[in-house]
Amino acid sequence: MEDKNQKKGKPIKRRDFLKGFGGGAMGAAVAPKFLVQEKKTISTKEGNIPVYSKKKISLIVNGKKHTLSVKPRDTLLDVLREKLNLTGPKRICNHGECGGCTVLLDAQPVYSCMFLAVRADGQKITTVEGLAKGGNLHSIQKAFIEKDGYQCGFCTSGFIMSSLALLQRNKKPNLEEIKQAFSGNLCRCGNYFKIYDAVSEAAKKMRGA
Amino acid sequence: MNEFKLAQPQSVGQATSFLSQKPKGCHIMAGGTDLLGEMKNGIIDAEVVVDLKSLPELSFIKREQNKVRVGALTPVSELAENSFIQNEYSVLYEAALSLATPQLRNVGTVGGNLCQRPRCWYYRDSQILCLKKGGHKCFAFNGRNKYHAILGGGPCFIVYPSDLAPALISLGAEVIIASSKKEKKIPLEEFYVLPKENLLQENILQPGEMLKEIQFPLKGSGEKSTYHKLKERGTWDFALVSAAVNAQITNQSFKEIRIILGGVAPIPWRAKKAESVIKGNRITQSLLQQAAQEELRDAVPLTDNAYKTKLVQSIMSQAALSLVKT
Ligand SMILES: Cc1cc2nc3c(=O)[nH]c(=O)nc-3n(C[C@H](O)[C@H](O)[C@H](O)COP(=O)(O)OP(=O)(O)OC[C@H]3O[C@@H](n4cnc5c(N)ncnc54)[C@H](O)[C@@H]3O)c2cc1C
Ligand code: SF4
Numbered sequence: 001m002e003d004k005n006q007k008k009g010k011p012i013k014r015r016d017f018l019k020g021f022g023g024g025a026m027g028a029a030v031a032p033k034f035l036v037q038e039k040k041t042i043s044t045k046e047g048n049i050p051v052y053s054k055k056k057i058s059l060i061v062n063g064k065k066h067t068l069s070v071k072p073r074d075t076l077l078d079v080l081r082e083k084l085n086l087t088g089p090k091r092i093c094n095h096g097e098c099g100g101c102t103v104l105l106d107a108q109p110v111y112s113c114m115f116l117a118v119r120a121d122g123q124k125i126t127t128v129e130g131l132a133k134g135g136n137l138h139s140i141q142k143a144f145i146e147k148d149g150y151q152c153g154f155c156t157s158g159f160i161m162s163s164l165a166l167l168q169r170n171k172k173p174n175l176e177e178i179k180q181a182f183s184g185n186l187c188r189c190g191n192y193f194k195i196y197d198a199v200s201e202a203a204k205k206m207r208g209a
Numbered sequence: 210m211n212e213f214k215l216a217q218p219q220s221v222g223q224a225t226s227f228l229s230q231k232p233k234g235c236h237i238m239a240g241g242t243d244l245l246g247e248m249k250n251g252i253i254d255a256e257v258v259v260d261l262k263s264l265p266e267l268s269f270i271k272r273e274q275n276k277v278r279v280g281a282l283t284p285v286s287e288l289a290e291n292s293f294i295q296n297e298y299s300v301l302y303e304a305a306l307s308l309a310t311p312q313l314r315n316v317g318t319v320g321g322n323l324c325q326r327p328r329c330w331y332y333r334d335s336q337i338l339c340l341k342k343g344g345h346k347c348f349a350f351n352g353r354n355k356y357h358a359i360l361g362g363g364p365c366f367i368v369y370p371s372d373l374a375p376a377l378i379s380l381g382a383e384v385i386i387a388s389s390k391k392e393k394k395i396p397l398e399e400f401y402v403l404p405k406e407n408l409l410q411e412n413i414l415q416p417g418e419m420l421k422e423i424q425f426p427l428k429g430s431g432e433k434s435t436y437h438k439l440k441e442r443g444t445w446d447f448a449l450v451s452a453a454v455n456a457q458i459t460n461q462s463f464k465e466i467r468i469i470l471g472g473v474a475p476i477p478w479r480a481k482k483a484e485s486v487i488k489g490n491r492i493t494q495s496l497l498q499q500a501a502q503e504e505l506r507d508a509v510p511l512t513d514n515a516y517k518t519k520l521v522q523s524i525m526s527q528a529a530l531s532l533v534k535t
Contacts, residue, residue, distance in 0.1 A: 042216070044226035045389075051216045051257065072215035072258065075245075095246055096313060097445075108286075108315045114245050115316060116238075118215055119262050162311070183444045184310025 057121035062130030077112035088128035099185030128157035139205035149198030151189035229389035239321035251335035281320025300434035304376035327367035361474035365404035375453035375469035401476035448472035497526035
């Protein structure tokens with residue numbers, strides 16, 4: 001596979017190198033016309049039912065439409081990370097328990113590790129990569145930096161996505177509401193209080209206060 | 210997680226017709242928040258998953274003249290955010306909000322919550338073949354059983370993990386079960402079965418059947434309800450013990466009361482003995498204590514879970530008294 005970074009004279013990053021091996025190499029660059037769909041049809045007295053081994057789907061990720069072919073067992077997290085190269089959502093517990101893989105699905109926070117990509121067909125997905133605009137960080141990202149809202153940083157993108165979901169619904173959350181919104185995100189460094197501060201600060205910034 | 214195929218029916222009729230063909234290794238997926246856990250743990254080896262997400266017709270909360278109807282595919286978060294539910298059915302609102310996390314409530318459905326599988330750690334371990342998976346032994350009985358049953362257990366000692374089931378049973382809910390033949394309607398209370406009746410599953414669903422809808426009556430006058438849940442942690446957790454209480458209070462006494470305990474038995478446990486001690490009597494702390502003791506007369510704690518009897522006593526009075534105070 002041709003490496004875009006290499007072409008532009010950029011050094012090969014570790015992740016690109018690893019992607020060169022194995023199936024991950026398909027990448028987002030695959031043109032839709034090569035996409036395969038494996039489908040059988042089972043007939044019942046109520047009509048035909050499609051049964052997929054592979055399905056062509058489209059995902060609108062951070063405002064950009066991607067058409068790709070996925071197997072039913074591919075989770076949304078795996079597709080985002082391995083096919084679309086969006087590694088903001090983290091694969092940590094992979095069982096819907098830690099929140100590191102949180103993304104917004106049509107504006108609602110969900111665990112992308114517990115959601116099959118094939119079921120997100122046609123839906124809008126926002127990952128942490130979709131927040132900064134034109135090189136400017138989002139207010140939430142700025143607030144996390146200013147208030148030391150992270151330590152090792154591994155859970156941070158999940159917390160930021162839960163913050164975004166909260167602040168889109170509630171412009172001035174109180175501490176209880178913040179804790180409730182974060183009840184599905186774990187921080188192993190135990191940095192919760194600074195995270196709460198960061199969200200309050202982000203709320204202020206977003207209100208323009 | 211193994212490879213599997215995904216069937217996407219477009220109507221309830223299609224889904225039940227497909228299910229009626231009883232395809233091998235076929236599992237229903239609603240939100241998938243529980244099913245995917247089982248598949249990832251390797252305790253389910255699905256060949257075909259029937260995706261109910263493509264049936265939006267089953268996602269609704271409707272208030273009708275004399276009942277409320279909730280579609281099986283309604284996300285739990287919609288129950289928790291619905292202002293009618295919040296105002297009229299505290300027990301259901303509180304149970305929905307107590308359950309899992311915002312991310313899981315947005316995806317997990319009401320029907321999936323009522324049909325979820327047990328959390329017993331031996332059951333969830335693919336290396337262990339216990340009674341519930343067709344093996345010959347309950348590993349919890351002589352093993353680690355801190356989170357297991359004190360009532361109704363044997364030969365398997367799971368507790369039924371659903372938070373919505375006790376709440377809905379306290380409201381007198383019924384469920385509509387669809388199949389390719391006729392629909393049937395049964396009380397939710399009769400939906401669940403003890404391990405002595407069926408070791409391999411927790412409810413009466415037959416192959417080819419699915420849960421379609423949940424219904425419960427409009428709130429009666431003077432009716433008040435609440436859900437109390439004790440957990441080990443402040444954030445998401447399954448109940449150690451929970452109590453759903455729905456009562457009709459007149460003149461400082463419980464004219465009618467329904468108490469359903471979670472976390473204590475393999476099914477949502479209707480505390481009928483406690484109810485009959487309480488019914489019609491003046492509400493006092495000692496009456497509630499007496500009621501809990503009556504209910505616990507048949508309790509058989511295992512080696513690590515006798516603490517649950519104390520929790521039942523305190524949660525029952527806590528929940529019931531909170532209805533009098535408010
Ligand atoms: C970290 C974590 C914490 C959790 N905490 C809680 C908690 O505190 N309280 C709680 O109650 N639950 C909890 N759960 C369990 C689960 O997420 C919820 O119960 C959720 O509501 C399940 O719904 P679902 O639609 O995702 O179910 P699914 O995973 O889609 O289905 C669950 C089971 O029910 C069957 N099923 C689903 N829908 C139907 C139907 N309509 N007809 C027939 N069968 C059906 C499936 O085949 C499967 O066996 C937790 C789960 C996780 C991963
Ligand atoms: S309690 Fe039930 S599920 Fe758990 S080990 Fe015993 S038989 Fe298996």
